[in-house]
Amino acid sequence: MNKTAMRAGYWSAIIAIVAFVAYIICFIAILIMEPVFIWTNMENYLSTVQTSNQFFKHIAMAFMIVFGVCYVIQLCSIEEIADASRKYYALLAELFGTGFIVLISINYFLQIGAVRLQINAGQTNGLEQFVQGNPLSVTSAINMLGWTVFFGLSCLFVAFALGNTRREKIIKYAFLANGWMMLVSAIAYILDIKIILILTMYLGMGAAILTAEIALCKLFKDLQY
Numbered sequence: 101m102n103k104t105a106m107r108a109g110y111w112s113a114i115i116a117i118v119a120f121v122a123y124i125i126c127f128i129a130i131l132i133m134e135p136v137f138i139w140t141n142m143e144n145y146l147s148t149v150q151t152s153n154q155f156f157k158h159i160a161m162a163f164m165i166v167f168g169v170c171y172v173i174q175l176c177s178i179e180e181i182a183d184a185s186r187k188y189y190a191l192l193a194e195l196f197g198t199g200f201i202v203l204i205s206i207n208y209f210l211q212i213g214a215v216r217l218q219i220n221a222g223q224t225n226g227l228e229q230f231v232q233g234n235p236l237s238v239t240s241a242i243n244m245l246g247w248t249v250f251f252g253l254s255c256l257f258v259a260f261a262l263g264n265t266r267r268e269k270i271i272k273y274a275f276l277a278n279g280w281m282m283l284v285s286a287i288a289y290i291l292d293i294k295i296i297l298i299l300t301m302y303l304g305m306g307a308a309i310l311t312a313e314i315a316l317c318k319l320f321k322d323l324q325y
Contacts, residue, residue, distance in 0.1 A: 101180065101181065101323060102180045103324060105176065105177045105180040106177060106180070106181075106320050106323045106324045107320075107324055108173055108176075108177055109173065109174050109176075109177025109178070109180075109316065109320035110317060110320035110321050110324060112169075112170040112171075112173040112174050112177070113170070113174060113313050113314075113316045113317035113320060114317055115166065115170050116166075116167050116170035116171060116174070116313050117310065117313045117314065117317065119163040119164070119166040119167040119170065120163075120167055120306075120309060120310060120313065121310075122159075122160075122163045123160045123163045123164055123167070124306065126156040126157070126159050126160035126163070127156075127160060129156045130156050130157060130160075133152075133153060133156070134152050134153070137233060139233055139234050139235055139236075142224065142227070142228045142231070142234075145231060145233050145234070146219065146224060149219055150219075154216070157211075158211070158212050158216065161208040161211055161212055162208070162212060164204060164208055165201075165204070165205050165208050165209070168200060168201035168204055168205060169201060171197060171200070171201070171254075172194065172197045172198060172200075172201050174316060175190065175193050175194045175197045175254070175258060176194060177320060178190055178193070178258060178261055178262065179191065179194065179261070181263075181323065182261045182262070182263075183263065186260065186261045186262070186263075187261070189257045189258070189260040189261040190257070190258065190261035192253075192254075192257040193254045193255075193257035193258035193261060194254075195254075196250050196251075196253040196254035196257060197250075197251075197254040197258075199246070199250040199254075200246050200247070200250040200251040200254055201246075202246075203242050203243065203245055203246030203250060204243055204246040204247060206239075206242055207232060207239045207240075207242050207243035207246070208243075210230055210239055211231075211232050211239070214230070215227065215230055215231060215232075244285075244286070244289045245286075247282065247285070247301065248282045248283065248285040248286035248289060248301070249282070249283070249286050251278075251282050252278070252279045252280070252281075252282025252283040252285070252286065253279065253283075254279075255275040255276070255278045255279035255282065256275070256276065256279035256280070256283075258275055259271075259272045259273075259275040259276040259279065262275075267315055267318060267319050267322075268319065270311065270312075270315045271312050271315045271316055271319065274308045274309070274311040274312035274315065275308070275312050277304070277308045278304070278305055278308035278309055278312070281300040281301075281304045281305060281308065282300070282301070282305065284296065284300050285297055285300045285301045288300065
């Protein structure tokens with residue numbers, strides 16, 4: 101067994117947990133500090149951005165990029181422990197996981213970089229389709245494609261790559277649950293059913309991913325020795 105892969109998996113799981121919890125804390129801080137933003141038009145969005153603190157929003161986005169990177173590293177570590185008959189599923193999980201991190205990183209990096217800098221410079225012409233706060237924007241759709249379809253499929257395939265030990269079953273069922281919830285979220289996004297998105301993408305995913313990450317952390321720690 102590749103000990104380096106196990107150590108990488110262990111530390112990426114630790115960092116992923118920290119990043120995910122930090123994102124939740126930032127999200128709560130945003131809700132406490134500012135009223136809930138509902139998109140109406142670009143003018144109202146700019147007014148909100150210019151009169152509110154955007155620090156926690158951008159930090160939360162940065163943490164999600166970190167989480168995505170750690171997730172892909174964990175997938176590579178899982179491939180190392182997968183049985184030969186299950187490695188195909190691990191490879192598929194890695195491929196969809198790579199698509200996931202690329203898609204969400206495009207969105208978050210645009211928000212932290214180009215969108216923020218253009219708003220600060222007052223260059224807002226044509227920016228409406230690049231603002232994540234606009235649920236009908238191109239970048240919002242790219243972000244949702246990453247989280248729902250690619251992350252969902254990756255979670256399903258990595259579940260099939262895992263074995264049948266007690267700890268692996270916990271990880272497997274957590275990823276299976278999250279995979280199906282993300283695919284349901286994709287349908288809910290297309291049909292604009294917001295209550296399902298809230299239940300699956302926020303509450304459901306948070307519980308499933310934290311469960312999987314904590315169990316992965318313990319699994320990789322045990323396999324180092």
